[in-house]
Amino acid sequence: MGKGIYCLAFNTSYGWLTLYATNKGIKEIKFGKWGDKNSDKAKSSILYELKEDILCYLEGKKGGRKSFEYTLDAKFSDFQLKLFKALKKNVSYGETISYKELADKIKSSPRACGQALGSNPLPIIIPCHRVIQKNGELGGFGGGIKWKQALINLEKS
DNA sequence: GGCACACACGAAC
DNA sequence: GTTCGTGTGTGCC
Incomplete structure (x- = not known):
């Protein structure tokens, strides 16, 4: 395995986004383009799904995504x-x-x-x-x- | 544990 | 404009 952290940065019409996930779920979304030095090189399919969903949502048109149902791995109080x-x-x-x-x-x-x-x-x-x-x-x-x-x-x- | 301070606020003056 | 009350998080002791 690796460090167990996956990372995916991509551009949108509003600016760059960087996504993070573990094998348990989505961990973090950051604005801007961030390096992925600390992440596994292995691809995380969930991140590519999320990326597509977000792009779809940002289209805002009919058929665009309106909510997200993902397993999360972020820590909340x-x-x-x-x-x-x-x-x-x-x-x-x-x-x-x-x-x-x-x-x-x-x-x-x-x-x-x-x-x-x-x-x-x-x-x-x-x-x-x-x-x-x-x-x-x-x-x-x-x-x-x-x-x-x-x-x-x-x-x- | 306690305490001080920072906040993507709101209400009151 | 200003000041004050506010609940939670964080960090420092």
């Missing part, structure tokens, strides 16, 4: 787990929610949600871009605001 679950349950494709509303769903505070979403290892799969500020501004995003804006836009159309 209990709070993150609760938060992401609530997000998935309450906010579907094309919708947005404010940090406060999301916080209310799990009886927490907006600040805490921002903190947890900011350390989300799996943007896009976990649709943290659908969480925005209550005053209509976007708030932040790990990969840069332009990504967040783009993702919201493509879901709206």
Whole structure:
């Protein structure tokens, strides 16, 4: 075997993405092009599947992918787990929610949600871009605001 | 364990 | 514009 970490970088119309997985599931999605020196040379078919799904999703057209069902191998805190679950349950494709509303769903505070979403290892799969500020501004995003804006836009159309 | 500080917020002034 | 309350994560002691 090798180090058990697989990595795949590819370009999209919005910029580069790099995917990481183990043989147990998807581990991380990073914005930008990253080296794969620490990864196995062996190919991971799951990453190629995910890449295709993401590209499909980014097309945003009819038939484009609207959700992702993958086995994940990322580590979440209990709070993150609760938060992401609530997000998935309450906010579907094309919708947005404010940090406060999301916080209310799990009886927490907006600040805490921002903190947890900011350390989300799996943007896009976990649709943290659908969480925005209550005053209509976007708030932040790990990969840069332009990504967040783009993702919201493509879901709206 | 405790404590201080950082945050992708919100509300109040 | 500002300041304050807020819950969670992280790091340092």
